[in-house]
Amino acid sequence: MLHAPQIPDRRLASINLAVVIALGLAISAFMAKPFLAALVWSTTLAVLFAPVDNAISKRVGSRGLSALITTMITACIVVVPAILIAGTLLNEAVKSAALVVPMFDAEDWTRLMGEHRWLAPALQWLHDKVDFPDLIRTATAALANWSGSVLRASFSGVANLLLTFYFLFYLLRDREKIAEAAELHLPLSEPEFSQVVRRMIDTIFATVFGTLAVAALQGGLGGLMFWWLGLPAPVFWGVLMALLAIVPFLGAFVIWAPAAAFLALSGAYSSAVILAIWGTLVVGLVDNVVYPMLVGNKLRMHTMLSFIAVVGGLVFLGAPGVVLGPLLLAVTLTLLQIWRGRAAAPTEARP
Numbered sequence: 001m002l003h004a005p006q007i008p009d010r011r012l013a014s015i016n017l018a019v020v021i022a023l024g025l026a027i028s029a030f031m032a033k034p035f036l037a038a039l040v041w042s043t044t045l046a047v048l049f050a051p052v053d054n055a056i057s058k059r060v061g062s063r064g065l066s067a068l069i070t071t072m073i074t075a076c077i078v079v080v081p082a083i084l085i086a087g088t089l090l091n092e093a094v095k096s097a098a099l100v101v102p103m104f105d106a107e108d109w110t111r112l113m114g115e116h117r118w119l120a121p122a123l124q125w126l127h128d129k130v131d132f133p134d135l136i137r138t139a140t141a142a143l144a145n146w147s148g149s150v151l152r153a154s155f156s157g158v159a160n161l162l163l164t165f166y167f168l169f170y171l172l173r174d175r176e177k178i179a180e181a182a183e184l185h186l187p188l189s190e191p192e193f194s195q196v197v198r199r200m201i202d203t204i205f206a207t208v209f210g211t212l213a214v215a216a217l218q219g220g221l222g223g224l225m226f227w228w229l230g231l232p233a234p235v236f237w238g239v240l241m242a243l244l245a246i247v248p249f250l251g252a253f254v255i256w257a258p259a260a261a262f263l264a265l266s267g268a269y270s271s272a273v274i275l276a277i278w279g280t281l282v283v284g285l286v287d288n289v290v291y292p293m294l295v296g297n298k299l300r301m302h303t304m305l306s307f308i309a310v311v312g313g314l315v316f317l318g319a320p321g322v323v324l325g326p327l328l329l330a331v332t333l334t335l336l337q338i339w340r341g342r343a344a345a346p347t348e349a350r351p
Contacts, residue, residue, distance in 0.1 A: 035167075036324075038167055039167060040323055041323075042163075042165070043171060043204075044204055044323050046168055047201055053066055053067060056070055064173055067170075067172035071172065074165070179197065188338070196331060196335070196338075199330050199331060199334045202299070203299060203326055203330040203331075204323065205298055206298040206326075207299075208323070210299065211322070214286055214290055215243070217286050218283050218286050219241040219242025219243075220238060221282055222237065222256050223235055223237055224238075225256075225279075226259070231259065245287070251287065256276075259275060263275060299330070309328075313326065
């Protein structure tokens with residue numbers, strides 16, 4: 001008696017295939033983890049310099065040659081100035097921080113409380129609760145470690161730098177093929193895939209130009225006013241203002257506002273007023289006017305979500321998290337929007 005051939009259970013086969021794919025993706029993610037920083041920065045640079053590569057490609061007529069030229073231009077624009085500026089900036093900030101500690105000694109606090117008796121309880125509470133010298137020493141040590149890790153010619157640092165531009169070359173040369181492969185393997189229609197890609201590009205541009213560029217400008221303007229007023233360690237405070245300006249809800253005012261109050265308590269009323277006006281109108285203008293001009297509505301993310309994305313990305317992923325955190329959250333929100341649109345489509349189609 002002949003038995004009919006058994007037909008495999010398609011549902012079980014699909015489940016097994018999904019498990020194998022998930023396992024392969026997990027293993028691939030672990031293999032890619034050591035290259036996360038290089039992949040994030042190379043992808044960011046590829047998005048930012050894609051228009052330059054397109055212009056060069058039209059002139060030279062070769063994708064490989066244009067990618068090579070663009071990579072070299074990117075290295076000259078990004079790496080060389082970054083090494084020169086970061087070395088001077090961070091080292092000076094670390095050395096200058098030592099000048100700030102004497103400003104918060106016990107004698108100065110006692111003098112301030114004597115001159116402003118109506119503020120004495122608040123000043124005493126602040127002095128008891130906050131150890132400013134220890135706080136500044138901690139910040140100084142963190143800056144020193146960061147400076148050393150950025151500037152030290154270690155094998156890891158050089159390798160990451162070389163890998164970044166190695167990946168950048170291929171991302172520029174083969175970006176159309178990469179996009180086609182991603183569209184082929186992702187369960188998204190062509191309009192949905194274009195929507196996700198556009199959100200990724202907008203988020204990268206918004207993060208770099210809107211966050212990093214504006215933060216650097218705010219720190220530079222704030223440090224310039226500190227220097228003009230003769231305040232100690234202007235570079236140190238400029239670096240801190242730039243770092244704080246990256247984080248939503250915070251900003252450069254966290255530094256210049258207490259500095260203006262300290263000047264007022266010390267009797268330097270004109271300097272306090274100048275610093276307050278400069279911080280409000282000039283430094284604040286950068287955030288309220290320049291940022292929207294650079295970003296527009298590209299980020300399309302609530303301030304609270306931006307805070308979670310930036311700070312969470314920094315804590316969880318390190319420096320690449322400044323870009324990767326907002327990028328992952330933006331893509332996730334876009335996919336949720338696509339899913340909601342798919343779920344609502346059949347209902348809307350009904351009479």
